[in-house]
Amino acid sequence: MDIYENIIIGNFLVGLGHQIGRINSNLPFNVNLLQQTPLDKSIGDVLMERADFIKIIEFKRQVNTNKKEQTKHTILSRALNDHKLHDVSREIHWLVSHQNTEKELVVKSAPYLDFNTGLETYSLTELIKDTADELTGKNVPKHKAADYESYIKLLQTLNGRNSDSSGAIILCSSSEGGLNYMPVNSLENLRFSLNQIDHLFKNNHEKKLQQEKKRSYQKERSYGRSL
Template sequence: MDPYENIVIGNFLYSLGLTVGQLSGKDVRPMCINLLQQSPMDRPLGDVLVENAGITRLIEFKREQNESVKEETKRLKLSRALQGDSRMQSVSREIHWYIETSESVANLVSRVVPYLDFADDDATTTTLERFTESSGRDAVMRAIDDETHAAYKQYLKLVAYSHGELQGASGGLVVSYSKDEGIRYVLLSDVRDLLFDHRLVREAYFERVRRYAKELNHNRALKHRGLSKTLELGRDGPSLSL
């Protein structure tokens, strides 16, 4: 039996994390990795959105035996929206991917192709393993300039609009790792904030978390002092007897 999409997605994200960890040196870049499957962002965007200073990847996962026409309809709408725009077509084939998997003799067979081309049997493809490794390398070693990053943001918005705009919202997470502090998760109230420059996300959200932690520690200290004073009064206060 072929594995469901969520099984493949989970293992892809784990493998991507392993690759990034192995290639990273002392400093690990913050990365936004969000599973949008079955969230309000699934229909307008896709299953997974990965973004940091080196990559942006919007990925749709499907099993080979999935015969739904929904994805082909989305692809056709996107193709029409990009018609005549060679710049956005190039961006699409760089950051927007379709991953199809199936089982064959206990091995996972995968076909990874730009989303625009998944209906083309002659399109150049790669495998899930090679795609994961190349994405990990880009996430660690590549640097996206401001002009390219702006084009990526424009493309993601165009994808959403071609699929009926962004209806609803879904929270997201920024993940950061350092040897001193380990793994840190920071909540984003709206996954659309992932379209921001990762530096702005880090500064805005991590600063908010620092302030919140400081306030929380202060309140805990006040509560602890109040509790200690109450206990002290209980021990030393006058006792009454009949």
């Protein structure tokens, strides 16, 4: 029995949505499935972003026998020696490899830089939980947003930036559970859009707090007069 990467990715995305739905967070973020798109080669299979953080995951079956992946790994390792982005890479760029038998699915993962020596058994459930914590802000980013942006640009330079691009969609959910989709004309403008939404949310949240304080104050005054 064999399981292809896109089956693993699909279940990862469904599980990620389920896990995020259990977390009380209002941070805007975006999840992009880039597999088999022009951006797959230059970035990776799955790109996840919020205003101040990026995560890239590449899904492979037998990574140790994949000559293409080994070549890509060598080129990236050499380039990072010049750009001083090793720590950034290990934080946000991961590779997930899987093997399966009739009875179990074994998932192994590591920072992309370390997959030749550091693949560790890591259940899909653990991967989903950790990714959800990163996207919803439970785990604080270790670097600046500009460092993540520099890393993305380096990847695209090394892997060949495709002239084709893609728009993107931001999914917004209301406190009542309603869903709205906001199109973005370019994936490259996505973090800017997320940043705008983040500021808008914070401003609205601050206004609601002020309104609640005002109503509470007025209620207290009204109660005091009635005495």
